[in-house]
Amino acid sequence: MSTTMPANLHAALADDGLITAARCRDLGVSADRVERLLRSGALTVLAKGVYAERRAVEALGEWPAFRLRTRAFVMASPANTHASDWSAVALHELPTRSAPPPVPSVIRLGSRASGSNRTLHGRTRFAAVADRWLTEIDGTATLRPSFAAVDLARGLDRRSGLILTDAAAGREGSLEGLAQAERDIAAWPGHGRARWAVAHACPDVESPLESVGRYALLRAGLPVGASNVWVGETVPCWRLDHYWAEHRLAAEADGIGKYGLLGDPLAALRAEKEREWQLQEWGIRVVRYTWTIATLTPDALAGRIASLLRAEPLPADRLLRTWSRRDGFLARGMTPPSVGWSGSAPRRGTGARPSPAAWASPARVG
Template sequence: MDTNQWQGAATRAELITKGHTPSEIRTALIGNTIRSLAPGIYASPALWNESMETRHGELSKATLRKLGGNYVLGAQSAAAVYGLPLWGVDPRVVHLVQPTNNSGTGSRNSKRIRIHRDARRTASLRIDGVLVSSPARAIVDLARRSSTASAVVTGDAALHRGLCTVTELLAELDVIAGFPGHPKARRAIAMMDARSESALESRSRVSMFDARLPLPTLQYEVLDAHGQFLARVDFAWVEHRVIGEADGVVKYKTDDVRSVLNREKYRADRIVEQGWRIVRWSSADLDTPRLVANRIRHALSQSRVA
């Protein structure tokens, strides 16, 4: 089977339409030339090397093509099609919206598909031949069905990239007043911020909120004694002279590690010289409950002592 003829995900019916026999499909699966994303849906080798979000987006579109009908991709499945980051959701499960004339909402679940019946006026776009919930509706639906951290990670990114506005999120929130999950969604949307630049930063803010830490200033510009720019940092508790840095791995993918570390050390030394304390953490640190919050709280208390 020549997988160069197709990209992304394809259904069994689509492969047969392209001229591949059931025997060829089985042989390709056995030889790992293609891989199964779900029953009757297959991924090309190129797709398997893509991000989880890209694979889920392609799986979602293929699922909708396979089912047909008047379904719309919703929640995290819609977010994945928009290229937004996902965190803390099951990428094997596709979320579909089924418009209905009946009042209220409901859902039908299977191992791989969640179908949410929805009486709201449809808010969707057509992307790659399938209907996808608007960014604002997808974020609100994700927020009412998933964890706060999951919603804020995706919602922050949508706001940061200009895919939706806070006003649009609040409008969608008003539409679901009285629906299950409305208070949960309202809490998550209140925490979303377009200034967040990574999933780790978004998760960090949720952790700070849950620990009832003072809210930091985001993307704060640190100046030297002469008012010259030194650095832009992820979080700053300005009155305490404490800085928080959520260290991801993206910057190490394109630069020499030693060069990055040297630049980071020089940057940190300059900041400390101006009387700031720096608290750093990684994604792994954030996975340990209260670890990062306790580090920040300790730094804040030390600044008060000083």
């Protein structure tokens, strides 16, 4: 009896990563053959009646593997089931914590009863969720980013909740979805934590690192400034992570991704130095911080910002204008790029950033 994977089964798995027992039958692979493939280690069970190639699963990182398990669990669940919690976050590629939960989570709709159950392959919650929050990612039913973020924020600390609501607002380009989701879960436990995260979210934040920088200021009772605004004399030239225009003060989140965008790290560093020189010419003070500073010494970061907010601005003989993130891109004849937020926030904290043109030299304007 062969334990070699049939070519058509291998091709199907290569195409989608998952295969159901029903699909195996359609391909002419018997239940006995599937069982032999499972015993030999060629296949592995990710959910009831849903299989994947073991070596392919083992080659994945923690979160990509969790995403695959989420898809499998949704496939194995009734039709009114949608990925929720960290499973929805993984499908939407929003910021993730350091390690995924032990099993995927879903919400089963159609009942006003609450509660949950857990099996070997996943956790199912029972809740009534409005149709406006339902969507699909690559054929997998899931909740929209705003609802998933607000739902999770009910049980998270404020910093983690803000990272998620900032990310969801950036993904959807506004705060409207978050506000509606917060109203919809007003009677759910933990609503107060979710309400705080929604109240302080910003759709112009571009990375988890910027979110934790904003949180350091919020916890100190300081104004957080405007996120990713453009500055210039007559045209938008440079974009700043955080900016207090009346003080000519900027704060920059120094994630490693900022210096790898141009392909050549040295070229990226030279461009950043040119940018810094121009900002100084305009009398803009710049405070830089890293993930370590913002998370381990947030009071020090907040203290530095507070002292500069109290200080007299640097002398400047040029009038500066500011543009919002969106308006600055449009003024440069560019379509505002989608905010890239994939990645594990507590581990890397940088997220993806827009293309180099988003912080190009003034010489390249016009």
